[in-house]
Structures are given as C-alpha cells and as structure tokens.
Amino acid sequence: MATAIVSPVEREDYLNKEYGIASWLLTTDHKRIALLYLISITFFFFIGGFFALLIRLELLTPAGDLVQADTYNKLFTQHGQVMVFFFLIPSIPAVLGNFLIPLMVGAKDLAFPRINLLSWYLYIIAGIMMLHCMLTGGVDTGWTFYTPFSTAFSNTKVIEAGLAIFVSGFSSILTGLNFVVTIHRMRAPGLTWSRLPLFVWAHYATSIIQILGTPVIAITLVLVVAERALHLGIFDPKLGGDPLLFQHLFWFYSHPAVYIMILPSMGVVTEIIPCFARKRVFGYMFVALSSIAIAVFGFLVWAHHMFVAGISVYAALVFSILSYGVAVPSAVKVFNWTATLYKGSIHYDAPMLYAFGFVGLFTIGGLTGLFLSALGIDMHVHDTYFVIAHFHYIMVGGAVMGYLGGMHFWWPKISGKLYPEGWARLAALIVFIGFNLTFFPQFILGYLGMPRRYYQYPPEYQVLNVLSTAGATVLAVGYLLPMIYFLWSMRYGKPAPDNPWRAAGLEWTVQSPPTTFNFPEQPVVTWEAYNYDEIDKDYKEEAQVVG
C-alpha cells in the first residue's frame, strides 16, 4: 500500500469539531451516535460476558458448588436477556450501520437524525431499567419469559425486566425505521438499488424484521406484564388461557430476531471478502435478494421452537419444511462468498480472518440448525446443550465474529487511526480457537443428553464441560485484546489514510475520520459496486507513473 501521507495540520472532522459532554449527548450526527452506541453496547457486552463466565465456572464441576440453583437461574436468564436485547440486536446496526449507511448511500446523515438520538436514549433508559432490575433481585424465567411460569409462579422481577425489554424494542424499531427511509429516499444520484453495497441490502432486510417483528414482542410483553399484575387469564391455562399463544407470539418476533442478529453480520462479511480477495462479489443480485428472502422466510418458521410444546403434527410438519427453506438463501450466501474467493488474490489481514471465521462457524451453526428443524432429531436434542451450541455458533460464531471483523475493517474510518495488525491477527486467532473450544464440546454434551439450564450434572459430562470452560477463558482473552488495542490505537496508533484497504464504496472516498456532513459535495455514483478490477488497474497505473 502507498505510504500514508499525513497532513501536518489537523483537519476538522466529526470527532474534533466540537468538544464537551453536551456536544456528545445532544448530537444528531449519526457518527457520534454510533460511537455512543459503541460505548453502551460494549458495557453491556461485558456484563453479559460476566454472567457467562459465572455460568461456565459453576459448570466446571458436576456439583452445584459456586452458586445456588436460584442464582444460577438468574445468571442464565440475564446472560440471555443482556446479550440478546442489549448487545446483539443493537450491535452491528446501531454501531456500524449507523456510522456507515449514510456514508455508503452518499447522504449527509440518516433521514431522521433526532429520532436516531432518541433511539439511543430509549436504549439507555431500557438499559438502566435492566440494570436496576438485575441489581435489586434479577429475574429467573429464562430469556424466553415462558408463561405461566413468568406470569403466575416466578417470584422474581419479571415485570421490570419485561418493561426494560419493551422500551429497548422501541429503540430497535426507530433504528430500523430510520434505515429504511434513508435507504429509500437518501441515496446519491446514480446509486441505484443494484449498485448499493450489500451491507446496505443486509441492513434493509434487518430493518424490515425490526419494523414488523418488534411490535409483536412489545404487545406480548404488555400482555405478560398485565397478566402478572392482574391475573387476567390470557396465558394461564388455569383461568382458560393458552400458554401456547404466548409461545407463538413470543417466537413470532424472537425467531426473526435471530436474523436481526445475523443478517448485518452477513452484510459486513460481504464487504470484507471482496476487498481482501480483490474481486467483485460473485452473484451480486443473488446475495442481495437472499437477504430479503431470509427476512421473509424468517417470519414463517417460528413454531420450530415449539415442536415438543404440543402443537399439532400438521403444524409441526409445515414449520419443519419451512425451516429447511431458510437454509436455501443462507446457503446461497455461503456459496457466493466461497465463489468470490475462487481465484482471488487473497490478503490475510485481520478483518479477513474474522470473515473466514464467520463463514466456517456460520456454516456449522446453520447446518446444525437443519438437524434441529428435523422433527425426529429435535425430539432427541430439544432443550439440550446441542441447541445451546447451535445458536451460539450463529450468534457468537456468526454475529460477533462479523461485528469484530467489521470493527477492524472500518476502525481506520471511525477513529482515523490504524490498529496494530499483528495483535489483531493474534486476537482473531484466539477468538476462533477459544470459541470452538467453548462450544464444540457442547454439541457433544447435548447429543449425549445434557439438558440446558441445570446447574448440576452427572460426573460423566465433566471432561467436556471442563473443555468448554477452558475455551470460555480463552475466548474472554480474545475479546479483551481488541478492546485494549483499539483504545491504545486511539492515542498511539498511526494516523489512517482515507482508504487503507484500497476498498470500494463511498465511505472510503471521504477523509478518515469523516467530517460532520460526510461529503464535501454531493457524490454522484457512476460505477458498479465492488469494482475491484478497476480500482486495482487504476492503482497499478498510478504506481507506474509514480515509479
């Protein structure tokens, strides 16, 4: 790469334009709001991680010796709620999406900057409610709030947790709404739908799920809270209600919510792979439409969480077949990423390592998902560690790998500084090894019959549990490292050039870090997405002239 030429005079950018706490808390700049989100979700990530650590420590030995059963129930419940609602769902959309979508579509900001700030405040209010709930007793229903346990039997703070998640849902809805309007109405001249970065397509699909799914969990939580407070009987079989209705409503959102977590990651990976393979993405339109297909199919498979809950055989059959259907667009993506790599000139920089990790782990997570959508196998492994391993391969192996890959890829743009590449590659490797060591044993544990949500287990499961706990420790190191060197690079890192990766996309045409209104003048797009052949040709010609 060209040696970075750094101007000695400090340029004005979105970070140094204004200082002071009010300039951050009252900002409507999408880039500053993205950073507010980054700090907040990192905080919740470590809280959720702390609960995970306690869970893994308890499971180090077969006996229940570290915590009591009641405490353990709260640990896994709050681990799930914090990680799902306060880290994974906002993670890529609210941080990278917020930062990048206006840049990628050539706009000065999102369509509704003040609503964007409002969504962050709603998130913070929800977060404070959740923290308050956890500090004053916590909740033990599992993140799923299943009735009638949550409405009639649990003695913990179900109402508080429910309301916290209710509020966080509005934050998520507003983010999705902002993205859809921005993508429809704010694109630069010439930036047609078929020229949009696939990151934007992925976020479009994600936003549709946020918009149409989240209100359903909101009303479901309203009903749970009302039922718990007033014993209405809507979900209580003793009073004529139906707990299955709760499960239907809950999973109508919470299954598509998985795609809220994974689709943005897929978008990130689709940006990284062409850049580090120096090739146009293979089958652009298929990758774009597969995002939409995942969002649509994602709404039609929710009852595969309820195969053993008492739904009819016919319903189970239909939902099983539809669940296989989701695998098709997911597989389209995996094959297209692989085809993009074929005969590419591959660079093994840290973002690419995370992208490789994502593709492998997502494939394992996805294929084991097919095991679970098979009715017969699901009977056997339902509510075992097999399920836990499966969804952690998707949500941690998939979503978090993509998030970290994206953070490394765009860190030069976000911070204006380069992170230390050697450390970053090491961290990527540690995360990959730690992750597999943590969760692969859980597939075996589950297949052998170890149920989820128990704090004790028979001694024959201990070896695999020790492996898993050891892996979790390695994983923790892998997650701490990037936080340390990102923070380090903000002060000591080398200044980043505008386009350190020679990447395609409008976000790389502006300075690093960008100015408050992103573009000095309205960009006009005359090229196709991922035109790496042209970029590299221009670069070679430039190098010859200089050389």
Place this chain on the structure above:
Amino acid sequence: MSDSQTVVPTSSHDDVHSPALLHHFATEEQQKDASNLGMWIFLATEVMFFGGLFCAYLIYRRWYFGDFAAASASITVWLGALNTAVLICSSLTVVLAIWAAQTSQRALLLLMLALTMLFGLAFLGIKGIEYKQKFDEHHVPGATFSFDHEEIPSQPGHYANPQHAQIFFALYFIMTGLHALHMIVGLGIFSWLFWMAWKGRFTPEYHTPLEIGGLYWHFVDIVWIYLFPLLYLIDRHS
C-alpha cells in the same frame, strides 16, 4: 489514494431555500417524501402491535364464542356507535384542515384543528363513561371481577363462564385502553400542530407535519373502526 483532499466547508447554506428544509436533505420534496414514508412505516409497526392483540382476540373468541357474546352484550352499544360517529367526523375535520393549509385559509385551518381535538376529547369522555359503567358492574378484571348468571345470547338457560368472560374484558380493556392512549398521543400531536398553525408555519408549499399528523390520526380512527364491531357487535346480527 493519497490524502489530497482539502477541507471544504460542508454545510453550504448559500442558496436560498425554505427555512423548514433541514440541512441533510437536498430538496424539500425529498424531505417531504422521507417524512411521509417514515410515518407509513411507523403505522406498519402499529398494525403489528395491535395485530398481536387481534390475534389473541380471534383465538379466544373462537374458543369461547358464547361467553364472549354474553360479555359483549353487557357493553352499551349506542355509546360505542356514537364514538364511531365522533371519530369519523374527526377524520373529516383532519382532511379539511389539510385542505385549508393547502389553500392558505388560516382561520379555517385553526378551526378544523380545534374541532379535531374537540372530537378527540369527546371520544375520550364517552370512553370514560363506558369504563365507569364497567367499573360499577364489577366487569373490570381482577380481584373484584364478577360475571355470574349472565345468560349467553340465543342460548336460553346457558350461562357464561366468568373466567372466559374475564378474558374478553381483559382484551376489551387492553385494546380500547391502548387505543385511548393513542388518542391521547394524537391530541398531543394536534396541540403542537395547532400551535404551529397559530404561528403561521404552514403554507401551501410546506405542511408536511399536518399530513403526517393526519396519517396518524386516521390510523387511530381505523383501529377503532375494527374494534367497534369486534368488541361491541358479537352475535348481534339477529
């Protein structure tokens, strides 16, 4: 790929444009389209929000039809019908308000906005009377709920199951309660619109807040158009 870009002032507000145009939009048309689309998407989330309730309602109505019919018969139909009329009138005044803004008739605009709010308040008042009735009859779910010896319509000698009737009333109060909450939010929005109109902010060229506020108001009306037959008119076809 060198950093040759120089600093260019990014917010060039040299060209004259409407004061309502926000800095990040290129044209007023783009801004208006974005606002409208944003409200339509918000209304889609509202459909899904109420959709969960309608789904629960339909299931229990099918399971416990007789009990639901008996419970429904205890609600005062004419008050609900009156409220339906009030809301339809309010939708008309909203449309007339927008027309008044388009044709620069400030007095008419203010009158129509005030009438809309008046209709909204009337709706809430009538709803309050209905709630009071239910409260007096111990039809509010909870510890004091009672629905004993209430005959199922068209099935003489058969009495409604109080627990199942309680589910009806729970859904009745949650659905109409959330609807009333939306009305209250709507009144807030229209107070703000009234204030903007009072200050003369709306012109034939710029009245987007009126349009998106109106969309919201119409949506809340339409929810009621569904709630009224579902809750008040069960088994009243004879």
